[in-house]
Amino acid sequence: VNVDQNGLISLKGKSGVNIFIDDKPTYLSGTDLENYLRSLPASALEQIELMTNPPAKYDAAGNAGVINIKTKKNKIAGFNGSVNLSVNQGELTRSNNSVNLNYRKNKINVFGNFSYNLNNSFTDLDLNRTYKNPDNSPKYFFNQNSYFKRHGNTFNAKAGVDFYQTEQTTWGFVFTGMSRISSQVNNNTSNLLNAIKQPDSVIKAENTDLINYKNAALNLNYRHNFGKEKGDITFDLDYLTYRNQTDQNYYNYSYFPNMQLKSQDLLTGDLPSDIDIYTAKTDYSKPINKWWKLDAGLKTSSTKTNNAANYLYTINGNTTVDYDKTNQFVYKENINAAYVNMSTEGKRLSVQAGLRFETTVSDGHQLGNMMKPDSSFRRNYNSLFPTAYLSYKLDTAGNNVIGLNYGRRIDRPYYQDLNPFYSPLDKFTYYVGNPFLKPAFTQSLELSHTFKSKITTTLGYSWVKDDVNETIEIVNGTYYSRPANIGRGTVKNLSVNADLDLTKWLSTHIYTELANIVSKTEFYTGFLITNGTYFRLNSNFQFKASPTWSAEASFRYQTKFSNVQFL
Known part of the structure; x- marks a missing residue:
């Protein structure tokens, strides 16, 4: 697993990793995912599973595969808990602190985890651009130094209860919540030079982003075992909600080469974002005979996002609405899936094969304003995702094991990447979504050898x-x-x-x-x-x-x- 300087997670050289927490997708990407993972207390983690070709049971999303983070569940009877304090001191301070509580008696298990994360970081970035004429001769040069300083306070809470109705039946309810208040300050200086590298102008910027982010998730689950050799079934209902409010203030001061002030302007942004996700799924597992096991399941998910961007532009004291950047984007997505998987495990040879079918329907609608008309798009596509696994022990002790696996996966566009509005990073740099993005498909083949595990x-x-x-x-x-x-x-x-x-x-x-x-x-x-x-x-x-x-x-x-x- 690798995480680059921008927080992009890759697995064996491939980006597009789908992150699961306790077998449930996070539905996060980019900075939101990075900040969420940073806030998880290490004391609450039990195991991390890396699957480059996950079985058909898992969503097909994520070209690089799945990272499944499993959290701890205490099985000790009575009341118990732990406190963890952590401080990291470099050029800036970081801290991660948590409290874990658990009460287990008879048929009831109640658990909770509460944590606080302090995250301070910085980036010192130099950009050099050369703009050229059609004949490839220099037109002018752009040199920029940016210093980003980030500060964040994150509070996490997880609480749940398991009710063991019988030895075969378990009900469960889990609440997970997070609140993060963070800021990013970017002070940069941009130097524009003419074709012979003489100073033309200097622009100094003071850009501030204040971010208030909240999310919550509710899960109701049911587990039933029908008895030995009769299989088991699970049901899960989930609701996830994300609320984000970003306030931007971008000050720009333009100077002549002699540093006399030429002009000043201010871009003010109000960016609310809402995401709501509903999912329901069921999984069934049953031994067919003493050799083969059957797994099958169904899942449906419905997502709605509502992102708005309201910008005001002030130059030399005059304020107007910036309609080029102001917009509202509403996106809806429904994914339905079914899968079947067969597996067998012998003394030396193990075989597993699965097939997952997913159908996707999505709608995007950008609301217009005084300068831009409404625009919309609709997508509908179906896909099959086969998986196959072979494992063979070369010796009876299993000291040498050969494995071969194959899988096909999909990387759907993230909701924000489909939004066609312009999001400023500074006066000279913008991020623009693309409503014409198509999903990417990956096929993977792996051959492995394991020595003594x-x-x-x-x-x-x-x-x-x-x-x-x-x-x-x-x-x-x-x-x-x-x-x-x-x-x-x-x-x-x-x-x-x-x-x-x-x-x-x-x-x-x-x-x-x-x-x-x-x-x-x-x-x-x-x-x-x-x-x-x-x-x-x-x-x-x-x-x-x-x-x-x-x-x-x-x-x-x-x-x-x-x-x-x-x-």
Whole structure:
């Protein structure tokens, strides 16, 4: 797993990871997902499952696969709990603190987790752009230094109850909530130079984003076991709601080369965002005979998002509504799914095969204003997602195991990426959504060898259709970034994952990966092919000085590599 400087999560060289919490998708992406994961207290986590080709039971979304984060459930009778305090001090301070409580008696189990996260971070960014004439000679130059400083306070709460009606039947209810108040301040200086690099003007900006983010989730679940060899069934009903309010104030001061003030302007933004998601699903599992097991299930989900952007533009004391940036975007999506999976496990050979069917219906509507008309789109598509797994023990002890797996997955556009309005990052940089985005599809094949359950070597190959990446357009010196289906791509990787006990007091986890990424992008009348290879090494060492004292040291290295960037 790799997380880049922008918070983008990738798994074995591929982006588009679907994050699950206790087998339930988070429905988050980008910065929202990054902030949510940062706020999870480590003390509440029990296990993290990495699945590059997850079984048909899981949603097909996520081209790179699924990361399933499982939280702890205390099984000790009576009342018990724990308190965890953590402070990290670098150039800025971070803190993660939590309280875990549990009460279990007879047929009732009540649990709760409450946490507070303080997150401070910064980014120092330099941008250099060269604008050219049709004959490729320099037209002018743009140099910018930006310093981003972020501050966030996040409160998490999780509470639930399990009622064990009988030994075969369990009811459960879970509430999860989060509240985050954060800010981002971006102070930048932009220097514009003419063709011979003489100063033309200087623009200083003070950009502030104040963000108030809340989400809540309710889950009602039912589990019933029909008895030995008769199978079990589960039902889950979920409601998730996300509310976000962002207030923007972007001040810009333009100066002549001698630093005499030329003009000043202010862009004020009011950006409310609402997301509501309803899901219902059922899973059934039953042994067919003493060799084969059947798993099947149904799921439906309904999503509605409502995003608005209200901008005022003030220049030299005169304020007007900025209709070019002001808009409202409403998006609805319904996904229905059914799956079946067969599996068998012998003394040496294990086989699993599944098929998932998903149908997607979506509607997007951008409300117009005095300067822009209404616009809308509708999509309807069906997809099949097969999965297959083979595992064979080369010896009776199972010290050497060969595995082969295949899967097909989908990466649907994130709701915000479909919104066609212009979102400013600064005076010269905008992010623009793309309502014409199509889903990307990935097929993956992996061959692996595992030695004594400690060292796993994997050779993987995947190919992507309608891959989504950033595209760049520069109009009158302003940089517009938007997502687009850029073409096709392949990822080839070789990885080694090892857990080793070096001594009684020293153990290590080492992950190495060599990957090659090729993208074939449609470029005007031809194709642009990029070919990049990188090597990555992640290592973690655990020192046990005594039963009560331990220490850890981590090392991470990655080479640079070429990747596609469409102009």
